[in-house]
Amino acid sequence: MSDFVLQDAEAHYGATRVLGPLSMGIEPGEHVALIGKSGAGKSTLLSLMYDRWQAQPVALMPQALGLVDTLSVFHNVYMGRLDRHRWWRNLATLARPFRRDVDEIAALLDEVGIGEKRWTPCGELSGGQRQRVAAARVLYQQGALLLADEPVSALDGPQASSLMGKLTQGYPRSVLAMHDLDLALGFCTRIVGLRDGAVVLDAPSNTLDSASLQDLY
Numbered sequence: 001m002s003d004f005v006l007q008d009a010e011a012h013y014g015a016t017r018v019l020g021p022l023s024m025g026i027e028p029g030e031h032v033a034l035i036g037k038s039g040a041g042k043s044t045l046l047s048l049m050y051d052r053w054q055a056q057p058v059a060l061m062p063q064a065l066g067l068v069d070t071l072s073v074f075h076n077v078y079m080g081r082l083d084r085h086r087w088w089r090n091l092a093t094l095a096r097p098f099r100r101d102v103d104e105i106a107a108l109l110d111e112v113g114i115g116e117k118r119w120t121p122c123g124e125l126s127g128g129q130r131q132r133v134a135a136a137r138v139l140y141q142q143g144a145l146l147l148a149d150e151p152v153s154a155l156d157g158p159q160a161s162s163l164m165g166k167l168t169q170g171y172p173r174s175v176l177a178m179h180d181l182d183l184a185l186g187f188c189t190r191i192v193g194l195r196d197g198a199v200v201l202d203a204p205s206n207t208l209d210s211a212s213l214q215d216l217y
């Protein structure tokens with residue numbers, strides 16, 4: 001049985017129910033694309049999953065990315081593992097990073113194509129570069145499950161494909177809110193379609209094509 005299960009889950013804003021009740025589990029090896037039009041409940045479902053499962057090693061890449069603009073790209077990626085180190089090591093890293101960390105993070109930044117920006121403050125990056133920093137941070141963090149909200153929305157076609165490959169290979173399971181149906185079908189094993197806070201489709205990707213998903217929009 002999966003450790004990642006929701007049973008009759010609901011989300012409310014004030015007195016208004018915007019999601020559920022819904023039940024679903026994420027099995028090992030599953031990469032789930034959450035699709036549906038704007039306002040369907042994708043971000044709300046990701047937040048609910050993060051709340052319910054945060055006792056387990058879950059990484060979150062939020063839509064707003066959560067970068068600290070005044071810190072360098074290196075330091076933002078390093079934050080993916082802040083909770084694994086003692087306070088004094090994190091404090092020392094702020095002033096003078098350890099060579100081992102610099103080398104590991106530099107390799108990751110090279111992989112996502114922003115190695116030359118290692119010491120640039122995140123506030124000086126483009127939208128696509130910022131998205132790649134946030135992706136590098138969750139790849140550095142590692143864990144049992146990745147939750148990501150439109151993780152490649154600011155990237156061009158080849159960059160988006162490359163990063164989708166790294167994110168789905170970097171975690172044993174993932175749930176990714178997506179708007180690009182071809183990327184969802186190409187990289188995810190399962191498609192969950194939401195409409196007005198309800199699951200209206202839940203099927204393996206290899207049984208679907210992008211035309212059959214258009215009904216959700």
Ligand SMILES: Nc1ncnc2c1ncn2[C@@H]1O[C@H](COP(=O)(O)OP(=O)(O)OP(=O)(O)O)[C@@H](O)[C@H]1O
Pocket residue numbers: 013018036037038039040041042043044045
């Ligand atoms: N802070 C909030 N307060 C009240 N209602 C909210 C709030 N955030 C979201 N909602 C409502 O919850 C519903 C689901 O929103 P959600 O952000 O989960 O949609 P989404 O599918 O992620 O949309 P998008 O693709 O635009 O990011 C919408 O009806 C939205 O208006």
